[in-house]
Amino acid sequence: MSAAQPWGFTDDRGTELGAARVPERVVAYVRAGAALLDLGVTPVAVYGSGHDGPAYDPAKAGGLDAAGVPYLGPGRALDEELLRELRPDVIVDVTYDGKSPYALDEAVADRLAVPLAALSVGNELTLPEILDRFRELAGSLGAGAGAGTAAADPTDLAGAEDFLRGVAGRTGLAVLALSGAGPDQVHLARPQAWPELARLAALGVRLLDPGPGPGANWLTADWGRAAELRPDLVLFDNRFHAVPPYETPPGTRLAAWNPETPPSPAAYARFFRELAEALAA
Structure with missing residues (x-):
């Protein structure tokens, strides 16, 4: 998929997202970012949840730290100006209730005029369905078949x-x-x-x-x-x-x-x- 093509994706809240070109600069919640990295999409930065501190939690980072992906701290305390300076094309979070992003206040994305995709990790989907949705998002962001830092096979x-x-x-x-x-x-x-x-x-x-x-x-x-x-x-x-x-x-x-x-x-x-x-x- 060429970055010059229009991009569209419907997240698990039913929110239809779109852009004039395929997003290249992805900022994500650490769990989502680690999955995208495995699937062949390297975020420009990730942020944590309210449980997280100022540094990566080794249990949650996956390959992000080793890949040199910066960690911005907890999402609810995120420095908006720093996020703006990263010039994200899309923000990727998760949702447990199918309504709200888990780790970042959606108003932050609204103020930056950046689309926010929230994918479900709650029990309304089975694990295979959750994995399929992350593969779909990674594919829409340009991940090639079999791409990734880890064995995504x-x-x-x-x-x-x-x-x-x-x-x-x-x-x-x-x-x-x-x-x-x-x-x-x-x-x-x-x-x-x-x-x-x-x-x-x-x-x-x-x-x-x-x-x-x-x-x-x-x-x-x-x-x-x-x-x-x-x-x-x-x-x-x-x-x-x-x-x-x-x-x-x-x-x-x-x-x-x-x-x-x-x-x-x-x-x-x-x-x-x-x-x-x-x-x-």
């Missing part, structure tokens, strides 16, 4: 899924996904609320549900509740703002989980293979 993801399916079927281990909030509190993930966890379940991973209580995505409890569920393996949130597990039954295996894994085949292939290896250990 969908057959690699299929191979990782087959590997995980086989291991999960042989071991039958019970898996609990959680995000540590401190020594006295933990957020226990509801598997069907997370597209990647729902995908794990579809691949045969035996995920534990934390049970009834408040919270659509998480049940917030103490660490004793996590131990009561008797997981064989704990998938723990490895983002910078989360804490490692404080209390698990003796012999429980641990594996890292980034609830904001970049939505690219390469990133999820890595995650699925790492989980399979942890289950098989």
